[in-house]
Amino acid sequence: xxxxxxxxxxxxxxxxxxxxxxxxxxxxxxxxxxxxxxxxxxxxxxxxxxxxxxxxxxxxxxxxxxxxxxxxxxxxxxxxxxxxxxxxxxxxxxxxxxxxxxxxxxxxxxxx
Amino acid sequence: xxxxxxxxxxxxxxxxxxxxxxxxxxxxxxxxxxxxxxxxxxxxxxxxxxxxxxxxxxxxxxxxxxxxxxxxxxxxxxxxxxxxxxxxxxxxxxxxxxxxxxxxxxxxxxxxxxxxxxxxxxxxxxxxxxxxxxxxxxxxxxxxxxxxxxxxxxxxxxxxxxxxxxxxxxxxxxxxxxxxxxxxxxxxxxxxxxxxxxxxxxxxxxxxxxxxxxxxxxxxxxxxxxxxxxxxxxxxxxxxxxxxxxxxxxxxxxxxxxxxxxxxxxxxxxxxxxxxxxxxxxxxxxxxxxxxxxxxxxxxxxxxxxxxxxxxxxxxxxxxxxxxxxxxxxxxxxxxxxxxxxxxxxxxxxxxxxxxxxxxxxxxxxxxxxxxxxxxxxxxxxxxxxxxxxxxxxxx
Numbered sequence: 001x002x003x004x005x006x007x008x009x010x011x012x013x014x015x016x017x018x019x020x021x022x023x024x025x026x027x028x029x030x031x032x033x034x035x036x037x038x039x040x041x042x043x044x045x046x047x048x049x050x051x052x053x054x055x056x057x058x059x060x061x062x063x064x065x066x067x068x069x070x071x072x073x074x075x076x077x078x079x080x081x082x083x084x085x086x087x088x089x090x091x092x093x094x095x096x097x098x099x100x101x102x103x104x105x106x107x108x109x110x111x112x
Numbered sequence: 113x114x115x116x117x118x119x120x121x122x123x124x125x126x127x128x129x130x131x132x133x134x135x136x137x138x139x140x141x142x143x144x145x146x147x148x149x150x151x152x153x154x155x156x157x158x159x160x161x162x163x164x165x166x167x168x169x170x171x172x173x174x175x176x177x178x179x180x181x182x183x184x185x186x187x188x189x190x191x192x193x194x195x196x197x198x199x200x201x202x203x204x205x206x207x208x209x210x211x212x213x214x215x216x217x218x219x220x221x222x223x224x225x226x227x228x229x230x231x232x233x234x235x236x237x238x239x240x241x242x243x244x245x246x247x248x249x250x251x252x253x254x255x256x257x258x259x260x261x262x263x264x265x266x267x268x269x270x271x272x273x274x275x276x277x278x279x280x281x282x283x284x285x286x287x288x289x290x291x292x293x294x295x296x297x298x299x300x301x302x303x304x305x306x307x308x309x310x311x312x313x314x315x316x317x318x319x320x321x322x323x324x325x326x327x328x329x330x331x332x333x334x335x336x337x338x339x340x341x342x343x344x345x346x347x348x349x350x351x352x353x354x355x356x357x358x359x360x361x362x363x364x365x366x367x368x369x370x371x372x373x374x375x376x377x378x379x380x381x382x383x384x385x386x387x388x389x390x391x392x393x394x395x396x397x398x399x400x401x402x403x404x405x406x407x408x409x410x411x412x413x414x415x416x417x418x419x420x421x422x423x424x425x426x427x428x429x430x431x432x433x434x435x436x437x438x439x440x441x442x443x444x445x446x447x448x449x450x451x452x453x454x455x456x457x458x459x460x461x462x463x464x465x466x467x468x469x470x471x472x473x474x475x476x477x478x479x480x481x482x483x484x485x486x487x488x489x490x491x492x493x494x495x496x497x498x499x500x501x502x503x504x505x506x507x508x
Binding site for chain 1: 296297351354355356357359361362365398401402414
């Protein structure tokens with residue numbers, strides 16, 4: 001099993017969710033995060049003082065899938081979340097040692 | 113006047129929201145409470161001895177005596193300070209001004225003063241700074257006798273608190289943090305709401321200072337509106353020119369700056385004068401924001417720029433634009449043939465600035481040497497809501 005961590009632009013979340021649903025991925029965990037890479041932040045002005053904010057809001061999606069599905073899922077995420085502009089995000093793939101379903105105790109691929 | 117008094121009372125929670133939105137969320141309750149609690153603390157002081165010392169029988173033009181302690185002899189008859197309203201009502205109206213003045217100063221030391229130190233500061237400052245200054249201008253003291261014009265408290269409230277704010281900001285030191293990046297306001301809608309409530313209440317503050325619903329009150333009401341609106345516009349414009357964008361916070365701040373500036377003048381000046389006073393206030397107070405970087409003091413919520421500078425401009429503007437054609441009980445200013453008024457205004461403002469600075473410095477020093485002024489570094493980083501009050505402002 002692999003865990004896919006995808007950091008994407010927030011407005012792309014619905015598209016990613018839809019496309020994953022089409023290829024059979026029916027669950028995920030998301031978090032609202034902030035980060036920066038090459039995308040520049042923005043400037044805020046309060047009482048005449050400028051505040052440069054480097055961190056940009058992003059969404060992090062975490063999904064655990066069977067190893068042989070990994071490539072298909074990664075491609076789908078890229079297809080849905082790519083805009084061609086700086087700040088589209090990054091995807092990381094990690095190996096997962098074990099997965100357990102809390103309700104039933106099922107393990108391995110029955111748990112995901 | 114009952115309504116006007118209630119309107120001024122409403123300015124204190126208005127101020128709480130105005131200030132509360134400007135600090136970081138971990139300090140919102142502490143900031144709000146510092147304004148709110150003045151409603152309690154200063155009411156007690158006023159009852160015990162405050163009204164007596166501010167407005168009671170005069171001693172040498174400096175302070176009142178204790179004849180009206182516990183509001184003895186402050187009854188329902190008219191004839192004291194007003195021929196149309198009961199004495200106790202005048203007392204109540206003035207109480208609201210006494211409450212909001214120390215609350216204004218809280219903006220300078222927001223996010224780092226111990227609550228216990230703040231309570232002691234409020235008690236000592238109200239007693240030793242507000243009461244004398246109030247007496248000097250309004251209570252039969254030497255500034256009023258000298259002919260200084262202050263319709264609704266530009267000097268008594270705004271210059272006074274602005275000068276004190278400068279001192280406390282210097283003495284308490286800067287907030288911990290890596291410069292301006294750390295200190296962005298957490299809830300500007302709350303601040304704008306607060307500004308709106310302040311504007312609303314200010315009609316009681318200024319028009320109510322006429323002490324009756326009549327022609328002077330109408331003039332004061334209208335000048336207040338013009339002063340606030342024009343200052344909001346001029347602040348927005350200058351910020352747009354200098355920083356590139358018009359901001360909501362700028363509009364709210366400009367409005368307050370205009371209200372401050374028109375306070376001493378309302379009731380003495382006409383609408384066109386109010387327009388000029390407001391336009392200049394918005395620009396002047398915006399530029400005054402830069403003083404804190406220039407001189408290195410962390411006046412967290414810009415009390416010096418808005419109340420100090422705004423009040424000072426307002427006091428001088430009164431000396432320029434006052435006209436007896438608007439208010440026969442006032443005087444004429446420089447533009448109406450009487451340059452002397454400007455001198456009187458300047459002297460009055462200067463006297464209050466000097467007095468406020470010296471006394472505030474002494475008070476702050478005493479507090480720091482006894483119970484300590486500032487929270488510890490850990491408490492400051494944790495936030496005052498948790499460290500001083502074991503409360504959290506928002507639970508999402």
